[in-house]
Amino acid sequence: MKRKKLLSVVLAGVMAFSLTACGGNGNSTEGGSTSGSASSATSSAASKTSSASTGSTSSTASSSTSTADATPVSGGQLIVGDGTQSNGDIYPYWTNNSSDNAVYQLTSGCSTIEIDKEGKYVVNPQAVKEKNDVKNSDGTITTTFKLQEDMKWSNGEPITAKDYVFRILYFSSPVIVEMGATDNTAGSDLDGFSEYNEGKTKVFKGVRLLGDYEFSVTIAKEKLPNYYQDAMAGVTPAYMKGWLPEGYDIKDDGKGASFTKDLKAKDLKKKAEDFRFNMDAFSGPYMREKYDETSNTYTLVKNPNYKGNYEGQKPYIDTIIYKYVQNETQMDELATGGVDILRQMGGADEINAGMDLVEKGTHGYVSYPRNGYGKLVFVCDRGPTQFTEVRHAIAYLLDRNEFAKAFTGGHGSVVNGCYGLAQWMVEEREDEIGALNQYSFSVDNAIAELEKAGFTLDKDGKPYKSGLRYKKLDNGKLMPLKIEWCSSENNPVSDLLATKLANSEDVKKVGMEIKQSVVTFNELIQNYEQAKKNDFNMYNMGIGFTAIYNPEFSYAIGNPQNSNRISDKELAKLAKDLNLVDPSNEEEYLNRFVAFQQRWNELLPDLPLYSNEYHDFFNNKLKGYDGIKDSIWDLTSQINYCWVQK
Secondary structure, eight states, rough: OOOOOOOOOOOOOOSSSBBBTTTSSSSOBBOOOBBOOOOSSSSETSSSSSOOOOOOOOEEGGGGGTTTOOOOOOOOEEEEESOOOOOOOOOOOTOBHHHHHHHHHHOOOSSSEEEOOTEEEEEEETTTEEEEEEEESSSSSEEEEESSSOOOHHHHHHHOOHHHHHHHHHTTHHHHHTTTTTTTTTTTTTTHHHHHHTTTOOOOOTEEEEEEEEEEEEEEEEGGGGGTTGGGGGGOOOOHHSSSTTTEEEEOOOEEEEEEEEEOHHHHHHHHHHHSOOOOOOOEEEEEEETTTTEEEEEEEEOTTTTOSSTOOOOOOSEEEEOOTTTTTHHHHHHHSOHHHHHHOSHHHHHHHHHHHHHSSSSEEEEEEOSSSEEEEEESSSGGGGGGHHHHHHHTTTOOHHHHHHHHHTTTOOOSSSSTTTTTHHHHHHHHHHHHHHHHOHHHHHHHHHTTTTOOOOHHHSSSSSOOOOOEOSSSOOEOEEEEEEEEEHHHHHHHHHIIIIIIIIHTTTTTTEEEEEEEEHHHHHHTTTGGGSSEEEEEEEEEEOSSSOOOOSSSSTTTTTTOOOOHHHHHHHHTTTSSSSSOHHHHHHHHHHHHHHHHHOOSSSSEEEEEEEEEETTTTTEEEOOOOOSSSSSHHHHOOOOEEO
């Protein structure tokens, strides 16, 4: 029985990917654009908008997590531990740390489209009174939302259509990139996005403000057909007053929505920075009460104005403490009650320690496949890693099977493309994916690749015999085979990479040097996002995928989301064309998926290190947390259904 599609919602404004320290216990996401449904019929708010069904990926839960006969109770406090260091900036367009993003998910809601426990799209009746989809004569599709009029921000102000339209306009504008954002593609699937995104027009014709509680979005013709067509119109509101100074508003001239005043970075930057770090209006089940910079700890309390999720379910737990815990102490904190739950444990030592607690009867767990991988990120536009053969050589110099076994303790495996263990496409095309180059450990192959790349000289420009290799560039200068590697501190993956790769005799034997720089995770992210300002060639971190698989912007030439800075026209086209398939044509979609993976595997912009099976461990005070299915429906989705035993 083949694995069925599990489709996730990626609400407008969620970035294409976020990052976690490889080896930490936070998940991250890659994928996405706007989301929703696009059919030609009017649907009521209570009806499901997609027939997408659950995936066959399964989870395991310990018997101690069973709560079938328990009665939920309100109140109490839950302490969540996360091994990725937060920075207090929860909005996804800038830093995208997985811990900050988790807090964003806990405090964000009122989306027009949500995903249910079965992986199906549903119109959110708490936000939407009526949804109407129309196929236009020009090949576009327009979705109109009539909103419920009783939605409120946590501060008591009404949530209106302007907050949804603002989300798209502001986070699609070029001005936020000028303000330091790494992504401005909130409305990338909508008609007129390119013109608006590039600053050629102030009016976004694919977005209409139709009334105080009514708006529409129009999916661009060039984005259709789309395999994920049902996931392209959903929107989450953003608090316009928090982002913009007084004097700004939204208007609609009948041809599209726009701001009443031009957005200028110099006028908006301070306001935006203040709001990002001191948000005071939230639409989700929780709101941020405070953030402690010293301990990297968020305190969240229930949002009194939250109407509930798509089922009207509101949270039971009064307070959530979301805190940073160092990898070396996190299991001790779980055992002693310093934290109540550790999410997404992937390392062998921590999984074994967690299972010891389970065996004692004091804790429970759930396990599920990770939809992503730990990786080495290569910078592909400078230094030795700009040459594909050098990236190949590094891959050949690391025994990844041994590495994955050592780190995960057998709870994971190696992937050879841009995919995770939980993705249904991999199972469907097992033979083709299995035929990808595995870059099995081989010093001889590494040397052959380096010679192919032209690293055939010594420091004096003579034929290479020993020491460090050099390559003669077109300008006549000699480039040393020296890799500048940026890693994060308190990270077991960094430590393992130092032993098995950077400091290995094999690396020295082939004439390569890998120089490690150890920084905090927040510093690593800053270096990673400001690649033009440093000389690093390689980073280790983690990545995760939403089930809506969309690598387009990650490999578009010159796009800010192209973190590898790779410029390959074939890869960019394969990524862009991947999803431009009718939803009924699964065979063609799979063909394009394989073609993309084959080119990606050849170019190797990343080196996947492992894709592991995640474990969430929690003490017995947490109840109702036994329904998790995968890394998409996780704590941030299930939080409304959990409670703590008093």
